[in-house]
Amino acid sequence: MTLIHHTDTRRTETPSGVMTTLASPTQGDTGQALWHVRIHPGIAGPVHTIDAEQIWTVLTGQFTIALDDTTIAAAEGDTVVLRANATRQVVAGDDGFTAIVTGPAGSRARTPGSDEAVVPPWIA
Numbered sequence: 001m002t003l004i005h006h007t008d009t010r011r012t013e014t015p016s017g018v019m020t021t022l023a024s025p026t027q028g029d030t031g032q033a034l035w036h037v038r039i040h041p042g043i044a045g046p047v048h049t050i051d052a053e054q055i056w057t058v059l060t061g062q063f064t065i066a067l068d069d070t071t072i073a074a075a076e077g078d079t080v081v082l083r084a085n086a087t088r089q090v091v092a093g094d095d096g097f098t099a100i101v102t103g104p105a106g107s108r109a110r111t112p113g114s115d116e117a118v119v120p121p122w123i124a
Contacts, residue, residue, distance in 0.1 A: 002028040002030070004022065004028050009021060010024075010026075010027060015043075016040065017038050017039035017096070019121075020035060020038075021033065021035045022035055022036060022100075024123060024124055025105045025106070030105065031104065032102060033105040033124075035100075036099070036101075038096070038098045040092060041094055041095055042092055042094060043091070043092045043096070044090075045091070046089070047088070047112055048088060048110060048112075049086065049088065049110050050082070050085075050088070050109050051084055051107055051108045051110075053081065053084050053103060053104075054082045054101055054102065055079060055082075055101065056074070056079065057077075057078070058097055058098075059076065059099055059100060060097060061095045061096050062074060062076065062092075062093035062097055063090050063097045064091050064093075065080065065090045066088065067087070068086050068087055103123065105123060106119055106123065107119065
């Protein structure tokens with residue numbers, strides 16, 4: 001068993017918001033990653049793909065997500081399962097949103113037209 005103290009979480013700030021890593025291989029020796037997302041009001045994240053399934057549970061606020069050719073709205077209490085390799089873009093509602101997200105550690109993100117895939121720091 002591993003205990004990860006709140007003081008040992010890792011915070012990554014981007015222009016879109018703040019991702020706080022709660023568990024990952026570099027924090028707790030696990031094959032899964034768990035992070036808290038706080039996205040600023042009205043922010044549209046980048047269009048990208050992730051090579052693994054992710055599960056997002058909205059804690060506060062709301063967002064819409066374009067997933068391939070479908071757009072869905074998620075609000076407080078909703079859970080969204082995002083399939084691997086789907087093109088996605090998350091857009092925060094007027095009040096922004098917070099969510100808890102999980103997926104396999106080491107998952108790689110890629111933007112359209114890019115040959116380079118990167119592991120976001122909150123998943124490492």
